Amino acid sequence: MAVDLGKMADLLIAGKVEDVSNMTQEAIDEGLKPQEILDKGLIAGMDVVGQRFKACEMFIPEVLRSAKAMSAGMDKLRPLLSESEAKAAGTFVIGTVKGDLHDIGKNLVGMMFEGAGFKVVNLGIDLDTQVFVDAVKEHKPDLLGMSALLTTTMPRMGEVINALKEAGIRDQVKVMVGGAPVTEEFAKEIGADIYGANAASSVDKGREAIGK
Amino acid sequence: MTFRTNYTVNRTPRFSLLSEDQKARIFRGVIKTLNDTGANVHHEKVRELLANNRCKVDGKRVRIPPEVVRDALASLPPTTTIYSWDGQEEMCYVEPGRSYFGPGPTPPNFIDTETLERRPYQRKDATIVARVCDALPNIGYVQSLGSIDDVTHALSDVYEFADMIQNTRKVIMNWAFSEENVRDEHRIGIVMAGGEEAFKRYPNFIHYSEPISPLTSDFDAIGKCYYCAQHRIPQVYTPCSIGGATVPATHAGQIITAMSESMVGVVVSQLLNPGTCILIGGVQSILDMRRTIYSYGAPELSIMSAAFTEMLNYVGLPMYSTAGCTDTKKMELQSGIEAAFSIHMAMMSGANFVHDNGYTESGITGDVFQTVMDDEIIGMSRLICGGVEVNEETLAVDEICNVGPGGHYLYEDHTMKWFRKHWQPTLMDRNSYEDWDAQGRLTMKDRIIKKTRDIIENHEGPISKVPNEAKKDIEKILDEAEERVRSKSK
Ligand code: B12
Numbered sequence: 001m002a003v004d005l006g007k008m009a010d011l012l013i014a015g016k017v018e019d020v021s022n023m024t025q026e027a028i029d030e031g032l033k034p035q036e037i038l039d040k041g042l043i044a045g046m047d048v049v050g051q052r053f054k055a056c057e058m059f060i061p062e063v064l065r066s067a068k069a070m071s072a073g074m075d076k077l078r079p080l081l082s083e084s085e086a087k088a089a090g091t092f093v094i095g096t097v098k099g100d101l102h103d104i105g106k107n108l109v110g111m112m113f114e115g116a117g118f119k120v121v122n123l124g125i126d127l128d129t130q131v132f133v134d135a136v137k138e139h140k141p142d143l144l145g146m147s148a149l150l151t152t153t154m155p156r157m158g159e160v161i162n163a164l165k166e167a168g169i170r171d172q173v174k175v176m177v178g179g180a181p182v183t184e185e186f187a188k189e190i191g192a193d194i195y196g197a198n199a200a201s202s203v204d205k206g207r208e209a210i211g212k
Numbered sequence: 213m214t215f216r217t218n219y220t221v222n223r224t225p226r227f228s229l230l231s232e233d234q235k236a237r238i239f240r241g242v243i244k245t246l247n248d249t250g251a252n253v254h255h256e257k258v259r260e261l262l263a264n265n266r267c268k269v270d271g272k273r274v275r276i277p278p279e280v281v282r283d284a285l286a287s288l289p290p291t292t293t294i295y296s297w298d299g300q301e302e303m304c305y306v307e308p309g310r311s312y313f314g315p316g317p318t319p320p321n322f323i324d325t326e327t328l329e330r331r332p333y334q335r336k337d338a339t340i341v342a343r344v345c346d347a348l349p350n351i352g353y354v355q356s357l358g359s360i361d362d363v364t365h366a367l368s369d370v371y372e373f374a375d376m377i378q379n380t381r382k383v384i385m386n387w388a389f390s391e392e393n394v395r396d397e398h399r400i401g402i403v404m405a406g407g408e409e410a411f412k413r414y415p416n417f418i419h420y421s422e423p424i425s426p427l428t429s430d431f432d433a434i435g436k437c438y439y440c441a442q443h444r445i446p447q448v449y450t451p452c453s454i455g456g457a458t459v460p461a462t463h464a465g466q467i468i469t470a471m472s473e474s475m476v477g478v479v480v481s482q483l484l485n486p487g488t489c490i491l492i493g494g495v496q497s498i499l500d501m502r503r504t505i506y507s508y509g510a511p512e513l514s515i516m517s518a519a520f521t522e523m524l525n526y527v528g529l530p531m532y533s534t535a536g537c538t539d540t541k542k543m544e545l546q547s548g549i550e551a552a553f554s555i556h557m558a559m560m561s562g563a564n565f566v567h568d569n570g571y572t573e574s575g576i577t578g579d580v581f582q583t584v585m586d587d588e589i590i591g592m593s594r595l596i597c598g599g600v601e602v603n604e605e606t607l608a609v610d611e612i613c614n615v616g617p618g619g620h621y622l623y624e625d626h627t628m629k630w631f632r633k634h635w636q637p638t639l640m641d642r643n644s645y646e647d648w649d650a651q652g653r654l655t656m657k658d659r660i661i662k663k664t665r666d667i668i669e670n671h672e673g674p675i676s677k678v679p680n681e682a683k684k685d686i687e688k689i690l691d692e693a694e695e696r697v698r699s700k701s702k
Contacts, residue, residue, distance in 0.1 A: 059501040181320040
């Protein structure tokens with residue numbers, strides 16, 4: 001019996017991580033095209049999740065569970081997608097800057113990007129400038145996200161941007177910054193490309209900036 | 213019934229949320245969490261202390277057995293007195309049944325008292341907050357409502373304390389980035405007290421620091437806790453737990469997690485210096501699952517804080533609670549509703565120190581106008597929590613019979629004696645329509661602004677009484693701190 005991608009989307013909406021992962025595997029085993037599984041199963045589901053979130057029918061934890069299901073399916077699909085298809089989904093590296101231990105806002109942003117199909121590398125908290133630079137070199141992300149929740153650690157984000165310039169890789173990546181005391185103005189000042197006020201809106205802004 | 217003549221019945225209204233059984237179950241949850249899973253402690257010296265005192269240390273993880281928790285609780289002081297900086301006046305007693313309300317620490321922004329615009333917190337604001345709080349009768353202790361942006365950032369904590377302690381005689385609750393900076397603040401406290409011995413006898417500040425939910429004590433936080441315990445500085449060791457995000461979404465689960473992570477500080481403090489004062493509690497609220505905002509106006513904040521207070525009463529710890537704060541951006545009806553609700557809940561729960569009076573925008577902006585409004589609400593709430601005094605004199609049966617039907621009480625000695633106990637508003641409007649009209653139709657907001665600006669203009673605080681020597685010594689401490697920061701950045 002053919003795998004029902006509509007059902008897969010429903011399971012994703014319901015946040016059934018394991019079921020979505022298994023069903024993705026079944027679909028692959030049955031020989032469905034990876035791009036089709038992605039479009040008609042995973043992305044179709046996430047589109048509904050996005051609509052329901054905006055309509056106040058779903059809440060963040062539910063969205064995140066669906067995002068996790070999406071990412072579990074993506075893990076199965078990624079190796080099978082052609083290079084250009086995989087690249088189309090995008091890679092997002094995120095971390096909290098040196099001296100700053102605030103964790104949860106940054107994690108939320110990362111999880112939302114996962115839900116949008118991005119490959120997400122969460123570097124953690126209290127990170128040296130060099131860790132960001134190395135991660136950009138290693139993962140070649142489309143987007144680099146930095147989080148700072150303290151006025152004292154906000155300048156570290158500017159330092160990372162300068163270090164990317166020095167390493168000659170600033171142009172390879174769009175830089176996105178956020179965190180409670182961070183403002184649009186500050187983001188401009190330090191030469192970041194995008195300011196994200198919260199997890200939900202930053203995904204849209206990030207996608208727009210990289211044209212995906 | 214003559215045997216009652218000397219007997220006053222004056223019950224303080226207190227509410228109770230938890231049954232004995234519920235309290236016992238929550239406490240067992242704390243004990244089991246600490247024993248089975250424990251907490252991560254990112255500080256070798258502290259782990260060593262714990263390992264040497266019957267705790268199980270495995271890498272960064274420390275598991276604390278029930279008997280160690282029990283011994284720590286047993287060695288807590290039943291009461292601690294904290295003094296005005298000159299040691300002359302007993303300002304706060306950390307003991308059951310005493311509630312002190314104050315502002316909160318460190319938001320990045322402040323509502324400018326002249327322009328009413330939101331902008332980064334500046335050094336001058338620390339002095340304003342200290343002086344305004346000094347003048348407010350229902351504010352019992354002081355925090356800054358901001359972190360100073362226009363000084364060397366790494367020392368904004370030290371500058372803040374240096375300025376504030378000279379501008380109020382009320383107890384200051386300070387904070388610090390690191391153990392080094394607490395040391396600077398400690399030195400300032402010593403200077404103000406008039407020497408090390410005087411400070412030991414008359415401690416004049418409380419230190420505030422934060423473990424991380426879930427179940428983590430980072431290097432700086434536990435380092436500061438260690439320093440304060442060593443030097444017998446009264447302290448608060450409390451997380452900002454985010455229900456549904458960094459702790460369980462259920463209130464009981466949240467209290468267990470928050471209490472467990474703070475218990476690490478309680479144990480460390482009592483091992484180092486039995487009888488040293490420590491409060492726990494903190495900000496207990498939820499993540500708004502639509503907007504990803506940590507809510508400072510949620511009713512959950514109040515119910516969890518009240519339940520936490522009850523739990524701490526149960527185990528003999530003082531509670532550092534939260535109230536008088538709001539999620540609004542500008543002063544409006546919502547600020548008043550959220551503040552009134554949370555203040556009255558905190559008062560009824562019997563929490564010891566209640567912070568964040570003056571927090572707006574979910575903790576992102578400090579607003580001393582909100583603190584001034586809160587002061588009025590605290591006054592109203594305190595009256596209610598004073599209960600109804602019932603004794604021979606207040607029953608007033610003689611007066612009732614003397615005046616009899618159809619008379620009035622305005623001439624009575626009894627009235628002369630007692631009417632002044634009625635609460636008098638300083639902000640609430642009780643004018644007639646005509647008077648209100650004649651006085652310029654002021655709204656609550658207008659009156660708050662007027663009162664605040666009056667205080668700023670006219671209440672000088674104790675600054676002129678600070679000895680010149682002390683001022684110089686404090687300047688020296690600040691200079692040395694600057695030098696330290698400079699040499700580090702080289
Ligand atoms: C929880 C909390 C903590 C916890 C963090 C626990 C954890 N596991 O993360 C602990 C206890 C560790 C903590 C510690 C401290 N904190 Co704190 N903390 C908070 C608090 C109350 C909530 C933060 C939070 O998690 N919010 C919920 C999440 C979901 O929201 P968020 O982090 O803002 O993230 C959202 C957006 O900002 C955005 N976003 C975030 N990052 C990124 C990144 C990108 C790329 C993008 C696009 C978007 C984005 O999207 C997120 C989701 O929507 C804030 C107050 C506040 N209202 O923000 C203070 C606050 C940030 N802390 C503050 C302070 C002062 C401290 C301490 C110095 C306190 C002390 N005295 O020790 C220490 C510093 C420790 C350190 N070195 O980092 C101040 C900062 C003031 C300032 N001038 O900068 C604040 C504002 C509180 C206050 N009013 O005083 N804190």
